[in-house]
Amino acid sequence: MEKAKGGKQLRDTERYFFTIYGTPNPEGKWGLSVEGHHLSLNFVVDKGHVVSTTPSAFGANPAIVKKSSVPDIKEGTRVLAKEELLALQLVASLTADQKKEATIADKPPTEVHNAGAPQPAVDLAKGIAADKLSGEQRGILRSLVEEYANSFPSDVAKERMEAIRSGGIEAIRFGWAGSEEEGEGRYYIIQGPTFQIEFINVQPDSAGNPANHIHSVWRDMRGDFAIPLK
Numbered sequence: 763m764e765k766a767k768g769g770k771q772l773r774d775t776e777r778y779f780f781t782i783y784g785t786p787n788p789e790g791k792w793g794l795s796v797e798g799h800h801l802s803l804n805f806v807v808d809k810g811h812v813v814s815t816t817p818s819a820f821g822a823n824p825a826i827v828k829k830s831s832v833p834d835i836k837e838g839t840r841v842l843a844k845e846e847l848l849a850l851q852l853v854a855s856l857t858a859d860q861k862k863e864a865t866i867a868d869k870p871p872t873e874v875h876n877a878g879a880p881q882p883a884v885d886l887a888k889g890i891a892a893d894k895l896s897g898e899q900r901g902i903l904r905s906l907v908e909e910y911a912n913s914f915p916s917d918v919a920k921e922r923m924e925a926i927r928s929g930g931i932e933a934i935r936f937g938w939a940g941s942e943e944e945g946e947g948r949y950y951i952i953q954g955p956t957f958q959i960e961f962i963n964v965q966p967d968s969a970g971n972p973a974n975h976i977h978s979v980w981r982d983m984r985g986d987f988a989i990p991l992k
Contacts, residue, residue: 773799793987800977806988814988815918816981817882823975824967826944842976845961848906849950853938855899856890861938864890870940870949874960874979881991882981886960887953889937903936907952910959910980922957929955940964947973958983 778798786792788810796803800821806814822841829837856864866888875883892900907926911919926934933954940948947964958981965975985991 804987808988812918814982814986815914815922816986817979818913819977819979820913821975821977823965824969824971825963825974825976828967828969828971828974842978844909845906845978846948846963846976848902848909849938849948849961850942852899852902852906852936853942853950855896855902860890860894860899863894864936864938866937866951867939867949870947870962870964872964874962874977876981877977877979881986881989882958882983884983884991886937886951886958887935889935889951891932892934892936893932895936900931903934903952904931907934907957907959910978925956926954941973945972945974953983956983957981 778796778801781795781797782792783794784790784792786794786807791806791808793807794803794805800819800823802817802819804815804817805812820842825841825846827835827837827839853861853864875886892903895903908919908923911922913919914922931954935951935953937951937953938948939950940946942948947962949960949962949964951961952959959979960981961976961978963973963976966972967974983991
């Protein structure tokens with residue numbers, strides 16, 4: 763599809779790069795990154811234990827396959843579906859007062875914050891606090907966070923969620939900006955003492971369908987790459 767447009771933004775399925783930092787061994791400390799368009803995975807292993815899995819990023823273009831987008835893939839196929847749908851379900855469940863508190867801006871930003879930076883932005887904890895949500899709403903929020911955690915092996919996901927619980931569910935905030943309607947831009951952030959999730963869907967897909975192009979990230983508020991924040 764992009765070759766037909768002149769190849770200015772050509773994606774290549776072979777252009778995913780694996781980089782090892784240090785020497786992999788059961789006693790030392792070393793790292794691994796997997797990088798390609800719409801994928802960024804970073805791991806630090808110390809004495810055989812995965813001590814860091816951030817920053818991690820997943821993207822999708824198109825987010826929902828439209829008939830005019832990818833003829834060889836079934837129309838309606840959706841990537842990163844729960845990351846978007848659970849957030850929409852949570853927003854739809856908010857009362858007017860809750861939605862007012864959760865809304866951090868009328869319009870979404872153009873990109874996630876600190877994209878490409880070695881550490882997360884530290885001043886983004888805005889929105890409604892989890893302890894101001896009902897039990898059902900907190901359940902949706904927990905399912906949304908778990909969807910991100912479960913993108914990784916079960917032992918990593920378990921440690922992520924245990925760190926979140928130890929930091930206190932009441933300390934988590936959910937912030938929203940933009941529209942709840944398909945085809946219109948939206949953004950959300952979920953932040954607690956140990957993590958920061960950002961999701962943005964504002965760009966058009968390759969066929970020009972509006973707001974059908976997702977970027978999502980998980981970052982560690984204690985410090986990405988196992989490097990403590992100053």
